[in-house]
Amino acid sequence: xxxxxxxxxxxxxxxxxxxxxxxxxxxxxxxxxxxxxxxxxxxxxxxxxxxxxxxxxxxxxxxxxxxxxxxxxxxxxxxxxxxxx
Numbered sequence: 611x612x613x614x615x616x617x618x619x620x621x622x623x624x625x626x627x628x629x630x631x632x633x634x635x636x637x638x639x640x641x642x643x644x645x646x647x648x649x650x651x652x653x654x655x656x657x658x659x660x661x662x663x664x665x666x667x668x669x670x671x672x673x674x675x676x677x678x679x680x681x682x683x684x685x686x687x688x689x690x691x692x693x694x695x
Contacts, residue, residue, distance in 0.1 A: 611693070612691045612692070612693060613691060613692050613693070614688060614690065614691055615633065615685060615690045615691065615692055616685065616688075617685070618672050618675070618682065618685070621633070621648065621650070621681070621685070621690075622650050624648075624692055625648045625649050625650040625656075626650050626651070630647050630648055630649035630650075630657075631647070631648055631692050632645060632646070632647050632648075632692065632693065633645070633646050633647075633648055633681070633690055633691065633692045634646070634690075634691055634692075635680060635681070635684040635689050635690055635691075636689045636691060637689070644660075644662060644680075645661040645662065646658050646659065646660055646661060646681070647659040647661065648681070654668070654670070655668070655669055655670035655671055655674070655675075656668065656669040656670070656672075656674070656675045657669075658679060658681070667679060
């Protein structure tokens with residue numbers, strides 16, 4: 611079952627654990643999927659591991675998350691999901 615993530619606060623709650631949360635962005639054009647593992651801590655902010663190319667991104671604030679990644683844009687378009695347990 612897939613759960614749509616609709617807000618940064620909802621993502622923060624899911625990502626605020628040692629294991630973080632695996633999310634994916636679904637493209638409406640052809641159903642492509644971009645998978646990421648997202649972590650959040652109060653001390654360090656956001657950390658994103660991009661599974662497609664084995665790279666990491668850090669975003670110390672929500673503003674940086676918006677500016678430096680596609681996660682917030684996907685959320686606004688209703689295209690950000692996590693696998694619900």
